[in-house]
Every structure is written in C-alpha cells, then in structure tokens.
Amino acid sequence: MAKMIRKNYLLAPGPTPVPIDLLLEGAKDTIHHRTPQYLEIQKIALDGAKYIFRTENPVFILSSSGTGAMEAAVANTLTPGDKAIVVVAGKFGERWMEICKAYGIEPIVVDLEWGDYVKPETIKELLEKNPDTKAVFTTLSETSTGTVHPVKEIAEVVKDTNAIIVVDAISGMLAQPLEMDNWNLDIVVTGVQKGFMMPPGIALISVSEKAWKVIEENKNHHYYFDLKAYKKKYPDSPYTPPVNLVYQLAKSVQMIEDESIENVWERHKIMADATRAAVQAMGLELFAKRPGNVLTSIKVPDGVDGGKILKYLRDEEGVTFAGGQAHLKGKIIRIAHLGYMSKYDVIVGISALEMALKKFGFNVDLGSGVKAAQEVFMKEGV
C-alpha cells in the first residue's frame, strides 16, 4: 500500500494555522527589549490590540498562555471572602472556578449542562440576590463545547450594578463579534494562538475604569500578573516581553487592521455556516445549543469510536480536530474554523471526516458534506 504525502491540517481551536509571513516575523533578529527600536514595534502591537478589543483602554501583553491572563483577572480583582459569579458550561467556565478557588474564593456557580449557554436573566437574578457581588466571570466562546454565551446581553445586566464583568474571549475574539467599550465589558482576556493566527505565547488583557477601581482596592497576593505593574510601565513592559512573538503580534494586528475586523467576523461566520451545513448534510447532529463561529461540535454517531477516528485522522491523515474533554471524551468532535483558514480548509476537514466516518462504519454519502459547504460558499458569493 502506497504511503501518501501527509500535510498538516490544523483544524483545532488553537493553536491554529500560522501564515508564513507571521512565521517569518518570528525568525527575525532578536533585539533588546529596552530600546526605542523595540518599543516602536510593541506600540504597533498594542495599538492594534486596542483596535481588535474595540477599546480605548490600554491592552497589556502578558508573556503567558491565556490561562495566565485569566489568573490575572481573578488575582487582581478578588480577595478571599469576596463574592463572584462564575458561569460554568464547559471546561473553560470550570477554569474560572478553579482559579477562583486557588485564590481562596468560593464563587457562586451557574452550573449549566455542557453545551448549554447562560441566560442573562439568570445573572440578573443572582446579582439582585447578591448585590455585593464583585465580579461576574463568563466566556465568550466556550471552547470545550462550541457554545457562545450572550456576553453583550449579560453585560447589559451587569452594567448598572457594582459588579464588573470579566470575559474570557480567548478562543472567541475575532471569530465572534465583541466590543469591549460599546458593550461595557470590564475585563477582557484573550490569547494569540486563535483568531490572531499566531503561535502560542502571548495573552492579552484589558481593563475598564470601573475595573481599575476594584483592582486598586484589591489585597490578594500575587506578583507576575499584577496589572498595576503593567499599567505603570505601559506601553513598555514590567518584565522581559517575548520579543519575537511581539514582532509577530505587530504583524498580526496589521494584517487584521488591513482586512478590517468586520470582515474577519463575517468570514468566520461564513466558515461556521458552511461547516454546520456540511455536517448536518452528512447526517450528523450538532452538539452546542448556541453554536458560534469558533468551532462546530458534533455528536459522535452511535457505534463509532470518537477517540479512534480522531487519532486516525491526526496520525494517518494529518487532519487535527479536537475531541471532547472530560465527560465528553469520545462523544463529540470539534472542528475549528478559526483564524488563518480558507474555504478549502473547511473542504479538507469535511472530506477527511466523510472518509474517516465511512472507514469506521458510519454510513455517510461521500461528497455530501463537501457539496453542502460548497453551496454555502456559492450562496454567499465568496
């Protein structure tokens, strides 16, 4: 049996494919970070990040994964004994809860079935019952399920209370509309290995005036993620920044500005529509109750081993999807349409899934999913 060329098709919700122009930025000569030459580049990155966050607030660069920025959001705002509401409808809602607990806070948990989304009224009621709530922690796109929470509407509920709203937009930013200032979001965190099309290594965080008041009164113990240090040094860095990644970030934000964020949102929506149409045409069922533009999660059909199929696709076909996490392991497949992906990445992913499902015993019409995706693209005129 011949062995075919195996290319790398990274269709997971982060890291996502990196354009070669961004990879080459990372290969440029490393300069010293305490120089005007470096600061000029960092300023481009910071200004671009503000454009993408839709904010006039500074955005800070953290040399960490997205989780570091989540920790910063908790550590800077909550002190043991403080009240916080945490929305948990998947692994990344859980992460807010875990970080709160690590910092000695027992949050009020909105515990939803994975795949479900929080209704703004739920938050409204909880805030009314707990007027001394310091912060509401939620997630734009819950990466473990593909569900998008109605962040804009939740923020409307939080706005006129004493609480701040903190949003994990790690996978959601750029794939999903988010407007920090217009929506009155108080803290927004993200990572660059998603819609920014970058290799991992940088997290970004921005803080509203309302949140700064909370932060300034905070007494919790922390150091590396102390946002006051970042604010003081801004637009410079308190500690050594990841220089070559910042080159890449400066390039990334320029690419996104050139394209316009509205176009970035729109193309993610078309990719998501095409993928959803494709998997449904194949006879598969969507898992998320409010699916977004980051990824499409599908239920693994009965009789098919979800783990085996993903391993086969990754190891034999070079097509990397994500599986289910925790109790969803083996039960869902997550197909990302996030970041630097073309229409043909959807077609590659769908055609690979068709062949793999057929190989593993699920009766699928080859080409049926591809056809449905093609029809969406043609209808959209793209």
Place this chain on the structure above:
Amino acid sequence: MAKMIRKNYLLAPGPTPVPIDLLLEGAKDTIHHRTPQYLEIQKIALDGAKYIFRTENPVFILSSSGTGAMEAAVANTLTPGDKAIVVVAGKFGERWMEICKAYGIEPIVVDLEWGDYVKPETIKELLEKNPDTKAVFTTLSETSTGTVHPVKEIAEVVKDTNAIIVVDAISGMLAQPLEMDNWNLDIVVTGVQKGFMMPPGIALISVSEKAWKVIEENKNHHYYFDLKAYKKKYPDSPYTPPVNLVYQLAKSVQMIEDESIENVWERHKIMADATRAAVQAMGLELFAKRPGNVLTSIKVPDGVDGGKILKYLRDEEGVTFAGGQAHLKGKIIRIAHLGYMSKYDVIVGISALEMALKKFGFNVDLGSGVKAAQEVFMKEGV
C-alpha cells in the same frame, strides 16, 4: 461581500509546492563552495540524484532551469550537419526542435498532434531509413498536454543502433517510472521544481558511456554547458554552484530515499487516478491520449471561457492550475498532481474546479468530482 482567507494552492506542473523543511534548508547560512564542508553536502545531493535517475553514471548539477540541461544535451552531442530525430507532440517536444535549430541542426521531426504520443515503430522506421542518426530526442511527460511517451519502448528500438536516446524527464521524473540504466537511456535531463519538491534553479543531467563517445567527438561551440568540464570536476563543480539550492537538493533526495522511489511513483499514480476519476465524474473529457501521473489535462467544455476560469481560480481562489499553451490556450486546463501534494490537494483542486465551473455556467453537480476522488483513495486504502 466578505473576503475570505486566500491560501496558495499551487497545482501547476512546476513549480510545485515546497515542504517547509526544504524551504528552511534554503535559509541556512551560505558557505563557500570550494570547501570540504560544502562538497560533503553536494556529494549527498549527487548520490541521491543517481538513486533517483536509477543510474550508476554521474549526475551533474547545472545552475540553470531545465531548458539549460536540454541545451547541454543538444550542444554536447550535435554538430551542424548531424542527423537527429525529434519527437514533437507539444511545447516541450518543440523546445528540442528549437534548440537543435539554434545550434544549426535541421532535425527530422516526428510531428504529432498535441496530446498524442509517439509509437516506437515510428522511431524504428526512421532509424532504419536514417542509419547515420546521431540522437533521438524525446520527452517522458509532455507537460503541455499531460501525455506520456513510451520511453522505455523507444529506448529498446534505439539501443542497438548508433544513435543515442536523449530524454527530457523534466516534469516526468519521480511522477512517472524511469530507469536510466535498465532502460538504456543515454542522456536524461530533469529540473528540481517538480517531483523533487524544490524551488526552481537546478537542472540535472546524466550521460551514458555510449553518449560520452558522441560527446567526445563533438565539435559544436559552447562553454557554460560543456559537460566535459562537469565530468572533469565531478563531484566538484566547474563554476559556482547554487549553494543554498544544493542544500535543498541534498535534503530533497534524502526525503525521497527515505520514502523509496517506488512509493513516490505509486503515490503519483494514485493521485493521477483520483484526479482523472474526479474530472470524468464531473462530465469533463480528458485531453491527453496517453495520460500520465504528472498532470491531468481536460478539455474546457463548450461555452466556458478557459482563460477566465483559470484567472478567477488563481486570483480569487488562490488555486493555480495551468492552461493550454500555444494553440491550446483557453482550450484545456492542466491540473498537476506532482511532487509535494497530498490527497487533500486533489480534493481542494477538484472542489475549486467544481465551484468555478458552476459559477461560469457549466452544469456540474457540486461534490461529484470530490466523491469520485474520495472513492479512489478509499479503494486504494490510502
């Protein structure tokens, strides 16, 4: 209308996609070419080239395009007044003729319809009529049409005559079986921007004992392509070699040896089978009379503007096919399945062609070509 991400899908018969590991070889520090360190690398490239040519003869590296090696083959073997047979069934057969003429030789031309192939009997008859023929020039894969000439059988006819057989294997090598020594080929030329998966810039040429006798008696005027100079210096180079391209060639031949040439041939055959099945399932007609594994040429259906469709695919979709050359301009589309291409490159190309044909008014069932390609891959178990 949203603008989607446009990636580069290079599905033309050269240059072909370059694996990132090969690109990175080209980015290594340029060393001096008159050093043992460099020569060690060049030897790896030369030994690997012998493996790929299937020969015990030295293979020479020319810093030129494939046409340079074709010129070397003519300039070193023919003198004005010499008799040569040239097979012309497309643009690259014509190139042999043009080079002959440039060197003052009026060849005997086997003038075939483009898309057709030469029968060994035709060569046999011509050689019997012209026993003083010095050389027979032919083409393994005629890139302009996708037709493969029966080189092995032609060589059997030439073998016991005084003539040598010269083969342009520029696009054919690695996609199409070729065995220089076993088939008694006298001069074989190729370029690296095809099956070798490299950027353009190197041509390779190898010469049999029988051909050396012809070369040593040759009186034609030439300098840069004088093969005696290359032979004298071998495995070193008479002139400055393209150092970084030679790094890439050394890596390329190692990748091919690791894979085995038999597997390279076999995977090209499967890619070709899948592409042919796909375009026929779409209701398109093959152009080549003896289609090979380098590319699939299809007739542009009536009422479709072949030029427009290719321009649209290249400029809007990032999918680069080749069109027809000379009188076939606008009349055929050439889809390469050559070099560093995966099954999903076939699927991308076919799905792009389906959408483009539909957009330009040809009634094609979306997904029908993809399905046919998928079926071939599944049947082959790859």
